[in-house]
Amino acid sequence: MSKRFPGRRLSPVRLTVLVAIVGTLVASTVVGWNRLEDVRAAANGGSWFAGYVDATATPFYPFEQPASEQGKSVVLSFIVADPAEDCRPSWGAAYSLDEAQSELDLDRRIARLIQDGGEVAVSFGGLINNELARTCTDVRQLTSAYRAVVERYNLTTIDLDIEGEDLADSEAAARRAEAVAALQEERRADGKPLNVWLTLPVAPSGLTLQGTDAVTTMLEGGVDLAGVNIMTMDYGGSREPGVSQLDASVAAARATHAQLGILYDRAGTSLGPQTLWKKIGLTPMIGQNDVPAEVFDLEAAAAFNAFALETGVGRMSMWSLNRDATCSDNYGNAKIVSDSCSGIEQDGTLFADVLGAGFEGRAATLNSAPTTDEPTPELVVDDPETSPYPIWSEEATYVLDDRVVWRGKVYSAKYWTSGDLPDNPVLQAAETPWTLIGPVLPGEKPVPVVTAPAGTYPGWDAEKTYEKGDRILFDGHVFEAKWWNRSDSPEAALQTSDASPWRKFSNDEVQDVLEELEP
Structure with a gap:
């Protein structure tokens, strides 16, 4: 023999109120879940x-x-x-x-x-x-x-x-x-x-x-x-x-x-x-x-x-x-x-x-900070076949704006320098004659040297006396006398020696000369 629960039946009014309460609870739960998802989604994007x-x-x-x-x-x-x-x-x-x-x-x-x-x-x-x-x-x-x-x-x-x-x-x-x-x-x-x-x-x-x-x-x-x-x-x-x-x-x-x-x-x-x-x-x-x-x-x-x-x-x-x-x-x-x-x-x-201040994310990684566990860098061996500029030499002399390659990076001289390591660690930038430009890029080759054709200027003559400003041609390169000289070969200037009485023209200067000579 079964036994019925002795509770009361809900009136239509009470039933309507109950449905409204349950609906409100469900809606609140959905809203709360949506807000939680919103917070989670926002947290996945870095600032x-x-x-x-x-x-x-x-x-x-x-x-x-x-x-x-x-x-x-x-x-x-x-x-x-x-x-x-x-x-x-x-x-x-x-x-x-x-x-x-x-x-x-x-x-x-x-x-x-x-x-x-x-x-x-x-x-x-x-x-x-x-x-x-x-x-x-x-x-x-x-x-x-x-x-x-x-x-x-x-x-x-x-x-x-x-x-x-x-x-x-x-x-x-x-x-x-x-x-x-x-x-x-x-x-x-x-x-x-x-x-x-x-x-x-x-x-x-x-x-x-x-x-x-x-x-x-x-x-x-x-x-x-x-x-x-x-x-x-x-x-x-x-x-x-x-x-x-x-x-x-x-x-x-x-x-x-x-x-x-x-x-x-x-x-x-x-x-x-x-x-x-x-x-x-x-x-x-x-x-x-x-x-x-x-x-x-x-x-x-x-x-x-x-x-x-x-x-x-x-x-x-x-x-x-x-x-x-x-x-x-x-x-x-x-x-x-x-x-x-x-x-x-x-x-x-x-x-x-x-x-x-306080923005610690990154645009690319969206809230992923850069790792601090960096591998020990390998010693870079410079290759003349891929270096866009001459590799730095301890014996060479460099002047303002001369560029060199050293350990995979390109440097530019701030003033006359000889024997100063481009990557020598210093406390202040003023202590080094070199400015770091950036790394040698993948696929780079030596910058082509612009030369001038025979007849652009007279060839160098060891028996001739030259005055300041005189220009000559030597091995396709244009040189200008820095002071009076005689029998001083421009060869030393090719080796970037500042003691040479000759200044070698840069690629841009040679190009300007060639453009001036065009008919």
């Missing part, structure tokens, strides 16, 4: 700092010799379309990739920074000149142009700085998204993922309509965006009177955070608030901005850094490392923006140190 470097601005900024630890990660700017060839990448429309190596030593300087534990990303676009997608209308050629830069510098992170007329060009935006998505897919298949950041102008109210369209085009085009980096600078009329540069920048960041959530939702990807902060980068213009009334000082930098760390933004940058110094006394008007100083008194403090 990193890298200052922009204008690679072609003069005087050239020595990014390979960072002023502090925070300067060891850089975003080199800007790769744009070559004015003479629509689909060929160039540095600032001034140097081809090969010219940047030969004239700026760019490849070697990049290699040196990376060898020393630094990291390099490259930015395409900028306000001046045309981003490649603007002029290169063939998507396959555009993909090849991006690929050429990524492969040449072995990049893991690129930055697409889209502003001005480039931002208004919707057709270029579609080409850009298609090409970058294709390149990302290639790299992913080869086990070399490519992080892509989209850098955009911003107002205190957030991204402009063109800016949100740019994000949408990238997402719809299949680009896996590492994040959107906003230029918190040059607000002009969008910054209301009485609102500080700092407050405008914080407002811009918060507004962009809300906008990105909507844009990702529309693209079919819902991201939690913390994950969204990891997809935001902040780039203030340090010191004096292009707008005279806008100044971003060190106090604002400290507060902006605190805001970024508190919210957990994925990236902090600044424009630019070139400008991270107090202007000299002879700089006339600090309100006029300089390429090489901030326009404000910094009292020895670097903006990079202030803005970068």
